[in-house]
Structure formats: structure tokens, C-alpha cells
Amino acid sequence: MQYAFIGLKCDVMTVSHKVFNQRSKRVIEKCKFKFRGIYPKHSQDNPNAKACYYLTREDFIELFNISGMSFECINADGIDKYSRKPTPRSGNLQKQTRQVKGSPYSLENPIRKINKINYIKEPTGYLCGQSCIAMLADVSVDEVIEVIGTDKGTNKQDLKKALDYYGIRYAPKSVKYDLEKPLPDLCIIRMKLPGYGHWGVFYKGLYYDPEFGVSNQCHKAARIFQVWEIYCQ
Structure with missing residues (x-):
């Protein structure tokens, strides 16, 4: 997600799972994707139907900011995770x-x-x-x-x-x-x-x-x- 939104500057990401796959549903919801609908429409009883979700770049940035998560850029070896190059002490x-x-x-x-x-x-x-x-x-x-x-x-x-x-x-x-x-x-x-x-x-x-x-x-x-x-x- 980080590479897509920040590195490639994608505007939106989409993902889907088969309606009966509850494990995939939990993972997608945990990643803060928003539910869009069932495809094909009105076919949630169809085992091949898919639940579709999306997440925008703006939502990604805002959600991570609100969550208060801490992202360290420099690790103990002085390596910048963004550039993968040594950072001078x-x-x-x-x-x-x-x-x-x-x-x-x-x-x-x-x-x-x-x-x-x-x-x-x-x-x-x-x-x-x-x-x-x-x-x-x-x-x-x-x-x-x-x-x-x-x-x-x-x-x-x-x-x-x-x-x-x-x-x-x-x-x-x-x-x-x-x-x-x-x-x-x-x-x-x-x-x-x-x-x-x-x-x-x-x-x-x-x-x-x-x-x-x-x-x-x-x-x-x-x-x-x-x-x-x-x-x-």
C-alpha cells in the first residue's frame, strides 16, 4: 500500500474477496478499505460473487496520521529506510x-x-x-x-x-x-x-x-x- 500510494502515487486501490471468504474480509477491513458493493449486483448468495472495496490515497495518508502510528526513517545501523543508503552520523x-x-x-x-x-x-x-x-x-x-x-x-x-x-x-x-x-x-x-x-x-x-x-x-x-x-x- 505504501509503495502504491507514495512511491507510484496511485490515486486509488481496489481489492475484492469472494463473499464466503470471511478471513479475507477481516484482513481487508483491517487495512481500512471501504466497502463498495457486491459484484455481480444482488448476487451475495452466489458462491462466485465478490465483495469489492476501495481506498484512496488521501484516505491512506489521513488514516495513518490519525492512528498515531510512529514510523522511524533511520534504523540502528544508520540506514535510511526510504533511500536504503547510509545516513551520516x-x-x-x-x-x-x-x-x-x-x-x-x-x-x-x-x-x-x-x-x-x-x-x-x-x-x-x-x-x-x-x-x-x-x-x-x-x-x-x-x-x-x-x-x-x-x-x-x-x-x-x-x-x-x-x-x-x-x-x-x-x-x-x-x-x-x-x-x-x-x-x-x-x-x-x-x-x-x-x-x-x-x-x-x-x-x-x-x-x-x-x-x-x-x-x-x-x-x-x-x-x-x-x-x-x-x-x-
Whole structure:
């Protein structure tokens, strides 16, 4: 379900069971699918008749949010379940390099001064990190994919690589999100949604979410847990 709704961005899932199969019925109902009807109609006494159910993407996100279930994105080995790549520990933080080999940009000559953000929607469910960098650098997602070297899920090291390439300055480390403190004017935020991790950009009071759009509030199903300040140059 998670892969279908989040990875493939399906709008709706359908499932059915033969009317006499009560075990399948319990499993489907436990997964919060909604009953749609009997097919063929008015044939519940027919042993081959099927009970049909459906679940929308919006219902999936809302139901998991309401349930209060906790989804950890980072396991004990430092592996991001979303990207399946090692996530850097705080003790392994490195200083920002001055220039990446082969890049026409540097800290002294960045790709641009960030004074506005043009929203970019992620092309697939695995490109939120690339889309955030594309918004910061004001380039295409395809270009960022080439810079990072992957069109799959990303970790912080991947984003650092792209920020260094474009000469965009960033704080040496991300910090734990504190609800009592205001967010920096410009930052990359790391969020948890039901079953997966997610990247977004915050700029001067607006959340630029590659999946959900632009809003003055974080998506209701998302929980911010890390904040990484980006300097506007």
C-alpha cells in the first residue's frame, strides 16, 4: 500500500474477496478499505460473487496520521529506510568544500543569490531531495539527478554533494526541530510521513513541499524532525 500510494502515487486501490471468504474480509477491513458493493449486483448468495472495496490515497495518508502510528526513517545501523543508503552520523560531519571538481561554481561564485523560490513538483515519489535542490539552485530536476548521480531516494550526503556543486552555503550540521523556535528564513527540512522520510524547503514563512505543494503550514500528515539551514548568500 505504501509503495502504491507514495512511491507510484496511485490515486486509488481496489481489492475484492469472494463473499464466503470471511478471513479475507477481516484482513481487508483491517487495512481500512471501504466497502463498495457486491459484484455481480444482488448476487451475495452466489458462491462466485465478490465483495469489492476501495481506498484512496488521501484516505491512506489521513488514516495513518490519525492512528498515531510512529514510523522511524533511520534504523540502528544508520540506514535510511526510504533511500536504503547510509545516513551520516553527527560525528562524521565534514566542512563544506570550496569547489567541487568539474563544477563551474564555488562558494565565491555560487549559481545564484537566493531571494525567491520557484516551486518544483517532484516528477516521481522518490525525487523529493533532488526537487529541493532544484528549487534552491533554480535548475531542473533532471540536472540535479545528473549532479547527484541517482534518480532514487537521497540522503544528506547526496544533498551536500549537490549544494557544494552549485556553491550554495549551508550550516555545518542540521539541528533537531524545536516547535518553540522559529525556522530559519531558508532551510531544508527533513520530515516523517506514514511509512517514509521526506525532504522539503522552507523559505520566509512558506513550505515548498515537492509532493504536496506550497503552503503556509506543513502538511498535516508530516512531522518535521530535522532542520538544516541554508544561507541566502
